[in-house]
Amino acid sequence: MKKNLQFLGQLAVLIAIYLVGNQIVRLTGLPVPGNVVGVVLLYALLNLGLIRLEQVQDAADFLLRHLVFFFIPVAVDLMNWGGLFYRYGLMLALAIAVSTVLTYVGTGWIAQWLQKGETSCPN
Amino acid sequence: MPQLMVLFTILLTVGAYWLTKTLYLRYRHPLLNIVVLGAGLVIATLLALKIPYEAYLPGRQIMTSLLGPATVGLAVPLYRHRSLLRRHAPAIVAGVGLGSLASMLVAGLIALAAGLPKEVVLSLLPKSVTIPFAVEIARIHGGSPGLASAFVVATGTLGSVFGGTLLTWAGIKDPVARGLAMGTGAHGQGTAMAFMEGERQGSMAGLAMTLAGITTAALAPLMVRLLLPG
Numbered sequence: 558m559k560k561n562l563q564f565l566g567q568l569a570v571l572i573a574i575y576l577v578g579n580q581i582v583r584l585t586g587l588p589v590p591g592n593v594v595g596v597v598l599l600y601a602l603l604n605l606g607l608i609r610l611e612q613v614q615d616a617a618d619f620l621l622r623h624l625v626f627f628f629i630p631v632a633v634d635l636m637n638w639g640g641l642f643y644r645y646g647l648m649l650a651l652a653i654a655v656s657t658v659l660t661y662v663g664t665g666w667i668a669q670w671l672q673k674g675e676t677s678c679p680n
Numbered sequence: 681m682p683q684l685m686v687l688f689t690i691l692l693t694v695g696a697y698w699l700t701k702t703l704y705l706r707y708r709h710p711l712l713n714i715v716v717l718g719a720g721l722v723i724a725t726l727l728a729l730k731i732p733y734e735a736y737l738p739g740r741q742i743m744t745s746l747l748g749p750a751t752v753g754l755a756v757p758l759y760r761h762r763s764l765l766r767r768h769a770p771a772i773v774a775g776v777g778l779g780s781l782a783s784m785l786v787a788g789l790i791a792l793a794a795g796l797p798k799e800v801v802l803s804l805l806p807k808s809v810t811i812p813f814a815v816e817i818a819r820i821h822g823g824s825p826g827l828a829s830a831f832v833v834a835t836g837t838l839g840s841v842f843g844g845t846l847l848t849w850a851g852i853k854d855p856v857a858r859g860l861a862m863g864t865g866a867h868g869q870g871t872a873m874a875f876m877e878g879e880r881q882g883s884m885a886g887l888a889m890t891l892a893g894i895t896t897a898a899l900a901p902l903m904v905r906l907l908l909p910g
Contacts, residue, residue: 571749578752588901590816592751593894599755610759617753620746624868625714626697627747628811630740632719632833633693634826636726636733641800641827648794653807653834656786657865660808661843664779664888665852665861668771672854 567616570608574599682738685731689722689739696721710840710873715811715833751812754890761883768856768884775857776888779864780895783808788907798908803827805903806896807835810867813893821904832867839866840873859884864892 578595581587587594602608642649700717726736758765765772784805791801802823806814811829818828843866847858855878862870863885871889875882 568749571752575748575752579748588820589897590813590820592748592812592816593897595748595752596755596758596890597894599752600758603755603759604762610756613753614756617750617756620750620753621757624750624812625701626694627744627750628715628829628833629693629697629718629722630736630743631747631811631815631825632715632829633722633726633733633736633740634824635719635830636723636736636826638824638827638830645794645796645800648791648796649800649804649831650834652787652790652794652796652804653831654838655790656783657808657835657838658846659786660779660783660865661839661846661861662850662852663782664775664864665847665850665857667778668775668860669852669854669857671771671774672768672856 564615564619567613568620570613571599571616571620574602685735686739686742689726689731689736690743692725693718693722693739693743696725708876710837710869713833713837713869715829716837747812751810754893757886758890761887764883765887771856772860772884772887772891775860776864776891776895779861779888780808780892780899783865784896784899784903785907788903792907798822799824800827801908802904804831805900805907807831808865808867809893809896810889813897817897817900821900833869836866836869840869843870844873844877855880856884860888863888867892 575592575595578593578598579591581594581598582589582591599608599613603610696718697714700712700714700721703717704712704714726733787804787807788801791804796804799822802821803818805821805823806817806828809817809832811832814828814832815825819825839862843862847861852858852861858877859874859881862874862881866873867889871882871885874885
């Protein structure tokens, strides 16, 4: 019982931060999503010690473990877009493939180059 | 009666999630994608029973109400790995920054050259970041959340199937660099593959996934102005 209440309390903290993130976006008119602001905000609060890991981690870990569940109803929206893939499928595949290859190689290459200075310490 | 429909669509979605997740956990193959198979199962059922998309919306709203708070929780693994973050800061900042920029720019340019409609181009830009960020980034700039999620999954599937081989072929052996590339290029799906290579690759990929989301969200307004002026 106590554990459940604790979990709900942690969930409330995450919901509150999410709502604050959205509110910040609304008030400032920043062209970024409220959930992105929420992540930055929670990270800042954890670093400042204003929120402790124990106050959010059970709820966060649980939700993140099932994050993929929430993606299913979003993807059901594709019901309305069937025709698009017939018409533009090839070009879409090309755009996705080329940009993904370049992203992998670009990130990997520059990161490896900058890691060279880092002498390989264990683990 | 509408309440029954809401209940049905939620049970259907939970059932599809349970089934596809069980399947994925059993075989762990990157092509057994939970989002693709799960949404496919739901769509097929709705079509077979002649239930229109609009009838799915009330249930969708209830189910996704916790997506925002769940996404905020991504700050928790970020904070847990803050020492890793500080130690590899140059590689992380440059790698995630360059990757996020390249992903949007290249995909956007090809889509524009191919003459794709504006709404499609805008949905394509955040294709390398995790769904909750991609959906919101697309929505703010006038794209479609559903399309954005499809492009994200296509990117993730491609990255998780070929990404490791590609990196090896390109001579990228450093585990930190490999993890960063997988998380920046293919979000959660890339991260799952990175964890199969090793703990270090996986943690770096997880960090890169969240940071690429933040970076892409910050760069998207500039990118939209650059690619689609007016």
